[in-house]
Amino acid sequence: MNTSFSFVDWFRHSSPYINAHRGRTFVVLVEGEAMAAGRGESLIQDLALLHTLGVKLVVAFGIRHQVHSVLEAEGISPVRHQGRWVADETIMARVERVAAEQRLWLEARLSLGLPNTPLHGIELTTVSGNLVMAKPLGVRDGVDFQRSGEVRRVRSGAVRALLEQHSLVLLPPLGFSSTGEVFDLDAAEVAQQVAVALKADKLILLGESDGLRDDSGRLLRQLSPAEARPLLDDASIGEERARHLGAACEAASHGVARTHLLSWRDADALLGELFTRDGVGTMITQHRYEQLRAAGVEDIGGLLELLDPLEKRGMLVPRSRERLEHEIDDYLVIERDGMVIGCAALHRFDDANVGELACVAVHPDYRSGARGERLLAEIERQARRQGIDRLFALTTHTAHWFLEHGFVPSALDELPPLRRDAYNHARKSKVMSKAL
Known part of the structure; x- marks a missing residue:
């Protein structure tokens, strides 16, 4: 059977x-x-x-x-x-x-x-x-x-x-x-x-x-x-x-x-x-079978499929299709032969000159190839190019991963005002930050 x-x-x-x-x-x-x-x-x-x-x-x-x-x-x-x-x-x-x-x-x-x-x-x-x-x-x-x-x-x-x-x-x-x-x-x-x-x-x-x-x-x-x-x-x-x-x-x-x-x-x-x-x-092949690139609206379906299991486990905050469509320009994806197997987002807060590293996810079948590190490196490169001098992230399950990659625990009041006001106290996410 x-x-x-x-x-x-x-x-x-x-x-x-x-x-x-x-x-x-x-x-x-x-x-x-x-x-x-x-x-x-x-x-x-x-x-x-x-x-x-x-x-x-x-x-x-x-x-x-x-x-x-x-x-x-x-x-x-x-x-x-x-x-x-x-x-x-x-x-x-x-x-x-x-x-x-x-x-x-x-x-x-x-x-x-x-x-x-x-x-x-x-x-x-x-x-x-x-x-x-x-x-x-x-x-x-x-x-x-x-x-x-x-x-x-x-x-x-x-x-x-x-x-x-x-x-x-x-x-x-x-x-x-x-x-x-x-x-x-x-x-x-x-x-x-x-x-x-x-x-x-x-x-x-x-x-x-x-x-x-x-x-x-x-x-x-x-x-x-x-x-x-x-x-x-x-x-x-x-x-x-x-x-x-x-x-x-x-x-x-x-x-x-x-x-x-x-x-x-x-x-x-x-x-x-x-x-x-x-x-x-x-x-x-001359063509990349797997590539890291900016996300587009055509990736929405793949993102939803990738993120849904992590949202159900409480590792990520649920994101609707409408929200993803609105924020799609903030996202990077790793595409493998037509399938979205990884993603990350950089949300900029101009008033504080900081950026939020959000929605870092890699498909369970592809977590042994340093793809999370590739996403982080590209987010950091884009942040520096935009003049952002500090990244922060909120996490409930993967604080150790952020610590291994140069982030340090931070206080809630270090978040930009807009993000601090939207903080979900019920989730009790840890705040991690990294100077660029």
């Missing part, structure tokens, strides 16, 4: 994301290791669900693991340079064969519609083809890469037309040239270049790692490209971490709104990242 209620609660909270993702373009990379480890079936089910919910999907797939296995079984050792192998005719024959086999397997699974299967009743049209044009890597450091190539351009118009026809576009790590040649490509580069060419809303890279971590092992939820690039220094050229992180940074720097680093080992990673507020992996 608890599991059922948990699912229903999650489903209710996922509805904004279902609406937000409908009609959006996602490019998803699935590495060959995921297929080899038996994760292909469940990933395909998740991709089919996204398609059903109206997401326009381009799926790029890797085959590096499978090609390595074939070469090893046949006793072939490829020459490697700068993180890539030299795709001579012998190796390229295996690459083409494995790519065709993997594409056919994926197309077959995406066509599965038997009763009692997750794809029952879903008709998916899957299209592949010469949608990525390539050029040879050429000779580098004296090494001729032969049939190893890089993306020259993406036939973005053709891809968009297929997506508009509700097709799922499937892309192998191969590129085609105007001379009729086929080149071996890096699957991460294919995904990145396609995402940029389409101006995709998301690039999702499914690899071994569940994201990026700091020195203490804590998962980094969000980074800008500038913050993420130094982490490339710790990755060896050619390894998955370097390829995925490089692709994510390039995509985010060239117009892709959000790029996500997820682990295919986590069966819930793809849907968990897309349909929960905090996600499960690392997101790289």
Whole structure:
């Protein structure tokens, strides 16, 4: 029963994301290791669900693991340079064969519609083809890469037309040239270049790692490209971490709104990242996922929802919608992906040249990230800019927090006359003040 209620609660909270993702373009990379480890079936089910919910999907797939296995079984050792192998005719024959086999397997699974299967009743049209044009890597450091190539351009118009026809576009790590040649490509580069060419809303890279971590092992939820690039220094050229992180940074720097680093080992990673507020992996974006900003009238509903539980517990004085609308210019909010998760207000008393720090609140799920401190710092900065030289606050539950942040207990008669006259003696709030 608890599991059922948990699912229903999650489903209710996922509805904004279902609406937000409908009609959006996602490019998803699935590495060959995921297929080899038996994760292909469940990933395909998740991709089919996204398609059903109206997401326009381009799926790029890797085959590096499978090609390595074939070469090893046949006793072939490829020459490697700068993180890539030299795709001579012998190796390229295996690459083409494995790519065709993997594409056919994926197309077959995406066509599965038997009763009692997750794809029952879903008709998916899957299209592949010469949608990525390539050029040879050429000779580098004296090494001729032969049939190893890089993306020259993406036939973005053709891809968009297929997506508009509700097709799922499937892309192998191969590129085609105007001379009729086929080149071996890096699957991460294919995904990145396609995402940029389409101006995709998301690039999702499914690899071994569940994201990026700091020195203490804590998962980094969000980074800008500038913050993420130094982490490339710790990755060896050619390894998955370097390829995925490089692709994510390039995509985010060239117009892709959000790029996500997820682990295919986590069966819930793809849907968990897309349909929960905090996600499960690392997101790289130029846009701030969480921002501190001035409040507007459009935030009234979010403020009421945030403040209501605290007012019911007696921690805050009840504020009506009308009062919030009247005082909205005094408020700051912290917004996280469309949800107000924190707020604070600065009420100025010109006659006494002091300001009241009021209505400091942070959502219970987000109280471990120093957001109260961020709100206080911004209130203090604005107060100084307005020429206010002292802040005061009234509190019944959090006097210790104010003490920890430089406030000291004060007497009631130190309040500005207007605020002193409005003091609610029944609440017996403590008066705290801080010189700026």
